[in-house]
Amino acid sequence: MMLLPLLLAVQIREDDSALVLRMQRRDPLALAELYDRYGRLAYSLILRVVRDTGIAEDLVQETFLRVWNRVSGFDAQKGSIGPWLLAVARNRAIDYLRSAGGRERNAMEYEESDHPALYCDMEKDILASDKARIVRSALDKLPPNHRQVIELAYFEGLSQTEMAERMGQPLGTVKTWVRTALKNLRDELAVVSA
Amino acid sequence: MNCNDLRDYYELYALGLAEDPERGEIRAHLNRQCEVCMKGMKQARETAAMLGSTAIPAAPSAKLRRRILASAGYEQRGFGWAPALAGALVFSVIAGVYFAGRERDVARELDRVTGISRQQNMELTRMNEVLAIINGADTRVSTFGGGKSTPPSGKVFASPTQGVVLIAANLPPVPAGKTYEMWVIPKGGKPQRAGLFQSTADGSALHVQRGRLDPNADLVAVTVEDAAGADAPTTTPLFAAPIRALVP
Numbered sequence: 001m002m003l004l005p006l007l008l009a010v011q012i013r014e015d016d017s018a019l020v021l022r023m024q025r026r027d028p029l030a031l032a033e034l035y036d037r038y039g040r041l042a043y044s045l046i047l048r049v050v051r052d053t054g055i056a057e058d059l060v061q062e063t064f065l066r067v068w069n070r071v072s073g074f075d076a077q078k079g080s081i082g083p084w085l086l087a088v089a090r091n092r093a094i095d096y097l098r099s100a101g102g103r104e105r106n107a108m109e110y111e112e113s114d115h116p117a118l119y120c121d122m123e124k125d126i127l128a129s130d131k132a133r134i135v136r137s138a139l140d141k142l143p144p145n146h147r148q149v150i151e152l153a154y155f156e157g158l159s160q161t162e163m164a165e166r167m168g169q170p171l172g173t174v175k176t177w178v179r180t181a182l183k184n185l186r187d188e189l190a191v192v193s194a
Numbered sequence: 195m196n197c198n199d200l201r202d203y204y205e206l207y208a209l210g211l212a213e214d215p216e217r218g219e220i221r222a223h224l225n226r227q228c229e230v231c232m233k234g235m236k237q238a239r240e241t242a243a244m245l246g247s248t249a250i251p252a253a254p255s256a257k258l259r260r261r262i263l264a265s266a267g268y269e270q271r272g273f274g275w276a277p278a279l280a281g282a283l284v285f286s287v288i289a290g291v292y293f294a295g296r297e298r299d300v301a302r303e304l305d306r307v308t309g310i311s312r313q314q315n316m317e318l319t320r321m322n323e324v325l326a327i328i329n330g331a332d333t334r335v336s337t338f339g340g341g342k343s344t345p346p347s348g349k350v351f352a353s354p355t356q357g358v359v360l361i362a363a364n365l366p367p368v369p370a371g372k373t374y375e376m377w378v379i380p381k382g383g384k385p386q387r388a389g390l391f392q393s394t395a396d397g398s399a400l401h402v403q404r405g406r407l408d409p410n411a412d413l414v415a416v417t418v419e420d421a422a423g424a425d426a427p428t429t430t431p432l433f434a435a436p437i438r439a440l441v442p
Contacts, residue, residue, distance in 0.1 A: 028268040035259050041247060043258075048249035048421055051373040053389040054402060057258050058316050064262045083243035090246055094210075099310075132247040139248065148370075153209045154245045160211055182205045189241065 020076035023068065031068055038082055039064075042089040049093035049155050059096055063089040094157030138188035146181035149174060195219045197230040204231070208238035250422030283311055323402050327351055327359045336414075338435040339364075345397070350414045350435040357404040358388060358414055358437075365393040365432070368418050375419040376401055377427060380410035381438065388414070390423045412438040 019037075022030035042063055047056040067085050074081065139147055145167075152158045152166065160178060164171040200220055206212040207220045223231035284307055327333060330353040339347025345364025352358050360376060368374060373392060377385040386408060391401040415431035417424075 028263060028266065031266055031268070032259065032263055035262055039259065039262075040251065040253060041249075043254040044249040044252045044422070045246045047252050047390070050392075051421055052391050052401075053254075053423075054320065054391075055316065057254050057261075058319070060254060060258060061262050061265055062312070065265055068266050083239065086243050086246040087239070090242075131244055135244040136248045139245075150245070153211050154242065155249075157210060160213075178206070178211060179202065183202075185241065186205065189244075 016081055017076045020071060020074055020081055023071045024074075024076065031064065034067070034081070034085070035064060038085050041082075042085060045086060045089050046093040049090070049097060049157075055096065056093075059092045060089070063092050066092070090154070098157060135185075135189065138185055141188060142181055142184055146177050146184065149177045150181050150185070153178065197223065197228060197234070200231060201234060204234040204238035205241060208235065208242045250420070252422050283307060320402065323357075323404060324359050324400065327353045327356045327402065330356050332356075334437070336435045336437050338433050346433055350437060352407060352411070352414070352437040354407045354409070356406075357402065358407065360391075360399070360401045360403075360414065360416070362393070362401075362416070362433075363398045365397045365399055367393070367397070371421050372418050373421050373423065374399065374401075374416050374432075375423050375427070376403060377413075377415045377417065377431075378403070378408060378411050378437075379413040379415055379434070380408045381412040383408070383410060385415070385427055387423065387425070390419075407437075412436070 019030055019033055023034065039060065043056055043060050046059045046063070047053065050056050050059065063085065066088050067081075074084070139150065142150070148167070149163055152163050153160075158166065160174050161171060163169075163178075164174040167174065195216070200216060200223065203212050203216040203220060207217060212220060220231060220235070224235060284304065328351050332355055333351050333353040336350045336352065337348075338350065339345065345366065346362050347364055348360065348362035350358060350360055358376070358378065365374070373390045375390050376388040378388045379385045388403040389401060391399055393399040413434045414437055415427070415434040417427045417429045417431050419428060
């Protein structure tokens, strides 16, 4: 019984690697399976960013196509497809939000963080629902201003200057909040995973 | 800067918040495969990925899966003129800047044009859907808010076979973390979710809900809900437009 979590973890690892290999062989069923595993997660994230169901679906479609077209550069034995797909989803959504809002796009940075090689050796079950609960609880423990800056950065793609304008606070104050929030989040997650 | 100086900037970088000179320094360390920074960035990206998983769970429509497979070329589909237009646009930009021999500019321009093209394709698709409903043979129009001193006002186009288009003006701004949600309310029945949307800065909005209407549909209403929407309205509707007479 004690081996069950380990067996499950091994199973997840094999499944994701096998799925990537099938996608690299252009097996359309693998794309369908990828969608079944991560479609809801990607949609939830994108909807949280753009807050429009129709646009969110269009961006989910773009996300999966982008992953499908770039999967050949992904190391199936080393990479984690879920976190990579989620990064692509977030980038598509933030990119849309910035374009629609007439804000400056940072194409180079998005392009860079879309790159599959950056997701090598990442924990395979990082997107498991229990992990999400832990992060949510860690976020809830942050003071409201600290939580807000993290959410504005992650879900709206605001720079620290844009956050300062939005919140009507001095830039220095916002920078302090961001750094303190990230440190607290890091410490909280380290305690949980220790 | 050495890796120790950059340690506190990994998460900022992963969230797109790092500024120069730290951003440039981290990029340089990563480009030369610096082990310390690679490891630090991997942890920072893990944290970012986990933040993404905290979004409130929501379910896309059942059609999306089929759309994705079709767009990857695994179901037969027609070709509209929009992809051809996008291709021509991209090609003309390539041809224009190729002769200048500036590869970096080409890449940047391509990225910009592809972004514009993608956005226009999405808008075109959306506008085609809107026009199809507005011009539908079975579409009827309902006006709301007219003559009232307080906003909002607008029109609802309801097609029993194709869906609903809402065009609204003077919508009050929603607080942070909130969004508008449209509902189709059948007579004597529970309100049915009809999509989330945002207004523009001037308070106007255009929202489309595709699909056949409930034959008992009586009203179209809009409420303000949490960002992920709600299964049932939790606030008083901003307005409700009668569509009972519109749906046979």
